[in-house]
Amino acid sequence: MFESLEGLLSEADLIPFAELWDDGFPARPGQHWYASRFHLHLSAAARGAAGTALGVAPGYYDIKHRSLVELGTGWRYAGLEGLGRLPYPSVDTSFPERCRMFAAVKQAEATSLYGSSALPDPYKDSRATKAGRMPAARAGMFAGTNVRAVHAG
DSSP: OHHHHBTTBOGGGEEEHHHHHHHOOOOOTTOEEEESSHHHHHHHHHTTOEEEEEEOSTTTHHHHHHHHHHHTOOOEEEEOTTOOSOOOOBOOTTHHHHHHHHHHHHHHHHHHHHOOSOOOOHHHHOHHHHHOSOOHHHHGGGTTOOEEEEEOO
16 A cells, blocks of 8 residues: 555655554544545544545445545545545544534443443543644654554554
């Protein structure tokens, strides 16, 4: 996949999965993301970041990403075959609020099925949500850019 992006993004814009795991998910409104993975597309859009979903496996990830586009993330989708330049990221700014409503409905459904109101609130209990920013040690790496490209493979 990285070969397909050569010349389109710099290495400094890539966030390794281990960094996401260690430091939390840094997505927020005002950022531009290029994501090859479904859950990163969903998570970044749910936090209000604009983006372009990159299709790396026709017949699999394209279907998954398009399901999120149809759900209303507002992101663009681009297959990597013959891609000359990356489409500019976009977002539907109402998507984060709709995600909170989707989560509340699913929480209520789980509570009715399992009888527990002690289920964690993903927006309240998330380490990345509490931080709300990238750790200072990593922030310098992205000075001067608001582009985030993620490949969590």
